[in-house]
Amino acid sequence: MKENGQSATHAKGHEMREANRPVETLRVGSLKASIWRNEGDNGVSYSTTFAQMWKDDHGRYHDSNSYYDADMLKLGELTRAAYHRTNELRRDHAREQEQSSDQKAQSQMDFRKSRAGASVDKGREHTR
Numbered sequence: 280m281k282e283n284g285q286s287a288t289h290a291k292g293h294e295m296r297e298a299n300r301p302v303e304t305l306r307v308g309s310l311k312a313s314i315w316r317n318e319g320d321n322g323v324s325y326s327t328t329f330a331q332m333w334k335d336d337h338g339r340y341h342d343s344n345s346y347y348d349a350d351m352l353k354l355g356e357l358t359r360a361a362y363h364r365t366n367e368l369r370r371d372h373a374r375e376q377e378q379s380s381d382q383k384a385q386s387q388m389d390f391r392k393s394r395a396g397a398s399v400d401k402g403r404e405h406t407r
Contacts, residue, residue, distance in 0.1 A: 308350075309331050310329070310354055
């Protein structure tokens with residue numbers, strides 16, 4: 280089945296990609312690295328796609344996965360920058376998870392203390 284010249288599965292994949300925007304896009308000239316956040320059974324991971332942007336005769340921008348020889352060193356530097364940025368994102372996520380776990384544990388401890396305090400107060404009422 281075709282929708283606007285595209286297969287239904289391609290159109291669905293495109294909709295999913297649109298809903299799932301990159302968390303960050305790094306650029307060097309016409310080259311870009313899009314960093315994507317992926318959530319799966321093993322937790323959060325990040326992947327990166329690379330593209331060269333170009334403009335058609337109608338002024339619309341497009342992405343290409345073909346690179347000129349003059350862009351190879353820039354692509355290498357962009358790859359390095361994306362690698363470091365994904366590591367930062369992974370560390371930030373781990374830190375957020377740890378803080379969230381600490382806050383949950385603290386909330387549970389506070390709740391238990393408040394229940395224990397209420398039980399002691401009730402016991403005092405009965406002894407008077």
